[in-house]
Amino acid sequence: MMEAYGFTWIFGVGMVVAFADAYGIGANDVANSFATSVSSGSLTLVQACIIACFTEFLGALLLGASVSDTIKDGIISTENFVETPEMLMMGMMCALIGSATWVLIATRFGWPVSTTHAIVGAVCGVGIAAFGGGSIDWSWDGIISIVASWFISPIAAGAVASIFYLSAKYAVLRQVDSVKWGLRLVPVYFFITVTIAVFYIVFKSPGAKEGHLSLSSTIGIAFGCGGGLAIYAWVFFCPWLRRKVVDREALRFYHIPIIYWVSKKPSVDELVAQEKADTASSVDNGEKAEQEDEAVSSKSTKQHEKNCTCSCNEKAATFDEEKAEPIDTRPLHIRIKDKVLGVLLHGLRQDVRNIGNSKLASMHAAAELYEDDAEYLFSFLQVLTAIVASFAHGSNDVSNAMGPLSSIYNIWSTGMVSDKAPVPIWVLVYGGAAIDIGLATMGYRLMRSMGNNITYITPTRGFAAELGAALTVLTCSQIGVPVSTTHCITGATAAVGLCNGNLRAVNWKMLGQTMFGWVMTLPCAGLVAGLIFAFAAYGPSFVYLR
Numbered sequence: 001m002m003e004a005y006g007f008t009w010i011f012g013v014g015m016v017v018a019f020a021d022a023y024g025i026g027a028n029d030v031a032n033s034f035a036t037s038v039s040s041g042s043l044t045l046v047q048a049c050i051i052a053c054f055t056e057f058l059g060a061l062l063l064g065a066s067v068s069d070t071i072k073d074g075i076i077s078t079e080n081f082v083e084t085p086e087m088l089m090m091g092m093m094c095a096l097i098g099s100a101t102w103v104l105i106a107t108r109f110g111w112p113v114s115t116t117h118a119i120v121g122a123v124c125g126v127g128i129a130a131f132g133g134g135s136i137d138w139s140w141d142g143i144i145s146i147v148a149s150w151f152i153s154p155i156a157a158g159a160v161a162s163i164f165y166l167s168a169k170y171a172v173l174r175q176v177d178s179v180k181w182g183l184r185l186v187p188v189y190f191f192i193t194v195t196i197a198v199f200y201i202v203f204k205s206p207g208a209k210e211g212h213l214s215l216s217s218t219i220g221i222a223f224g225c226g227g228g229l230a231i232y233a234w235v236f237f238c239p240w241l242r243r244k245v246v247d248r249e250a251l252r253f254y255h256i257p258i259i260y261w262v263s264k265k266p267s268v269d270e271l272v273a274q275e276k277a278d279t280a281s282s283v284d285n286g287e288k289a290e291q292e293d294e295a296v297s298s299k300s301t302k303q304h305e306k307n308c309t310c311s312c313n314e315k316a317a318t319f320d321e322e323k324a325e326p327i328d329t330r331p332l333h334i335r336i337k338d339k340v341l342g343v344l345l346h347g348l349r350q351d352v353r354n355i356g357n358s359k360l361a362s363m364h365a366a367a368e369l370y371e372d373d374a375e376y377l378f379s380f381l382q383v384l385t386a387i388v389a390s391f392a393h394g395s396n397d398v399s400n401a402m403g404p405l406s407s408i409y410n411i412w413s414t415g416m417v418s419d420k421a422p423v424p425i426w427v428l429v430y431g432g433a434a435i436d437i438g439l440a441t442m443g444y445r446l447m448r449s450m451g452n453n454i455t456y457i458t459p460t461r462g463f464a465a466e467l468g469a470a471l472t473v474l475t476c477s478q479i480g481v482p483v484s485t486t487h488c489i490t491g492a493t494a495a496v497g498l499c500n501g502n503l504r505a506v507n508w509k510m511l512g513q514t515m516f517g518w519v520m521t522l523p524c525a526g527l528v529a530g531l532i533f534a535f536a537a538y539g540p541s542f543v544y545l546r
Contacts, residue, residue: 002085004415010089011412015430017096018405022398022431024103025115026438029397030056031446032112032489033389036462039451042379043386045350045444051383052390052443053436059394060402060432061425076127076135078417085411090536091126092404098122098529099400102521107442110449111517114484117146118525119400125526129534143522150518153483154491156476161468161492165499168378168460178374183242186377187234193381193467195226197388200474237380245373350444360453366505367456367497378459385466389485394432397485399423402431449514450489455497455506465492490514 034048043051081088099118106113124143127135138144168189175181199222202213240259243249249265406423451457457465469488476483490511497506 002411002415004413006415007086007089007412010086010093011408014089014093014096014405014408017093017100018401019430019434021096021100021103021115021119021401022434023438023442024100024107025397025401026052026056026435026440027107027442028103028113028438028446029115029486030390030394030435030439031443032450032486033466034386034443035447035450035489036457036465036493037382037386038447039457040379040382040459040462042382042459042462045447048386048447049436049440049443051387052439055387055390056394056398056435056439057429057432059391060398060428060435076123076131080131080135081417085415085417087130087537088417089408089411091123091130091533092407094529094533094536095119095122095126096401096404097532098125098525098527101528102525105524106517106521107445109513109517110445110453112446112450112486112490112514113517113521114486115397115400116484117518117521119404120146121522121525122529124522125528125530126533128526129530130537146522149484149487150515152476153472153487154494156483156491157469157472157488158491158495158498159468160472161464162495162499164468165461165464165496168464169499172377173370173374173460178371179245179377182374182377183238183245186238186241186381187230189378189381189463190233190237191226191230193226193384193463194229195222196467196471196474197385198222198225200388200470201391203474241377245376350448360507363505363507364452364456366502367500370458370460375459378463382459382463382466385463385470389466389470394435398428398431398435401434402427405431449510450493453507453510454490454493455500457493461493461496461499465489465496468492468495487518 030052034043034052037043038045038048078088081091096119099115099122102121103113103115103118124136136143140148172178172182172185199218202218202221236256236259240251240256243259243265244251248267248269250268250271251259251262251265255262402423406427409424409427410418455461466489469485469492472488472492473483473485494506494511
């Protein structure tokens with residue numbers, strides 16, 4: 001029997017690889033939540049990362065699972081490890097290595113993959129290496145449902161997203177006065193979005209499940225929040241939008257709750273014209289001053305040439321000095337700081353919207369374009385759906401990396417195997433921080449793939465894709481149909497692209513690469529985890545020499 005706090009090295013390695021796995025989750029899964037918002041221009045990459053830092057972290061900390069299955073989804077039974085808890089520790093460590101390896105590789109190549117499927121595949125690899133293929137649940141409740149989700153998720157989410165987008169397309173975008181119709185229907189879309197979002201969060205919250213919150217109570221909370229925000233949008237937000245979009249007043253977001261008390265502001269066009277006038281005036285004054293300086297300089301140069309007795313060598317040296325590149329004369333600590341910031345902020349300084357590719361340009365040209373002001377109305381809804389998806393993701397998928405780590409910690413601290421492994425708060429904080437770092441440093445790779453690289457994204461298309469994916473996950477989870485958030489947002493994005501009525505508006509090559517990543521997730525993560533476990537468990541040991 002294993003003693004408590006034995007095999008500390010496994011716990012240490014588990015901490016490192018769990019961080020790497022959570023890092024990959026942030027770079028891959030979390031990027032899916034904000035890809036369409038950034039690609040459509042509703043958010044900048046920096047804004048998305050800042051929002052995600054709060055939503056993912058708070059979702060993991062406040063609504064993170066209080067308990068997690070020791071073996072992810074019950075793929076293999078804990079009874080096999082009762083006599084050898086240290087082997088389960090090592091198995092979970094190997095599973096984290098297999099999952100992190102595949103997720104990081106997929107992220108490097110811009111393949112959106114399911115991190116849940118990655119950890120399940122890794123656990124399967126450990127189970128096969130330890131007890132053979134018979135120890136794995138190959139039924140619908142196990143592996144078959146995962147394979148089925150490769151097709152169920154994108155098709156279902158695509159159908160739902162298409163309904164949302166087509167409703168906005170024909171009710172707002174294609175109307176003669178699209179902005180007017182958009183202002184009328186924005187509260188309705190707010191009601192639908194918030195109701196679904198709140199229902200999604202409450203329903204998926206582990207706290208609600210533990211508190212046995214009834215379905216009717218959940219629906220009541222969702223409708224109450226959705227109705228309240230819809231009324232607020234009608235009373236305050238729509239008048240603010242009308243003045244900002246139609247009258248083009250230079251309003252700020254903090255003017256929304258006090259819009260009736262805000263005096264008329266100058267229009268954006270007037271401010272731009274005034275700025276151009278001020279710039280032209282400063283340029284004219286600058287040109288006059290520059291001409292005077294040139295006159296003085298010319299006079300001085302002629303006087304210098306007249307009195308100059310320098311040798312040819314001195315003139316050549318002067319000429320060489322003029323040709324030399326400018327030297328950075330800033331203090332050393334300033335130059336070091338700029339280089340360090342350049343490395344740390346590399347992932348935030350990437351362009352994920354404008355991808356210089358002629359094939360993508362022709363794909364984007366096949367998409368229908370509508371009035372910018374009408375599209376702008378949906379950008380706020382799109383940001384809201386992205387925030388909800390990210391918050392829910394942090395509360396649920398953080399367990400993909402932190403669940404196995406909790407299992408390792410529980411065995412290390414008690415020396416026993418438990419069917420349920422309590423998740424300490426520090427583990428949730430640790431996982432939330434790793435997710436945020438992953439998004440900020442490598443998330444741009446997935447945002448490029450999931451955004452304008454699949455189809456041309458606008459605020460209405462992004463809003464429909466995100467809401468369709470969230471609603472699909474919620475509904476399918478309720479009726480017991482297996483789905484993946486990553487697969488849902490991919491299918492939804494492709495579906496709104498097809499709503500252009502042109503097959504060329506979708507990047508089929510990118511979708512093929514994405515599907516390849518889904519298919520390879522289980523075997524690749526499982527192979528890495530299984531090989532490492534077999535190497536550690538069945539390799540030669542010095543114990544026989546003692």
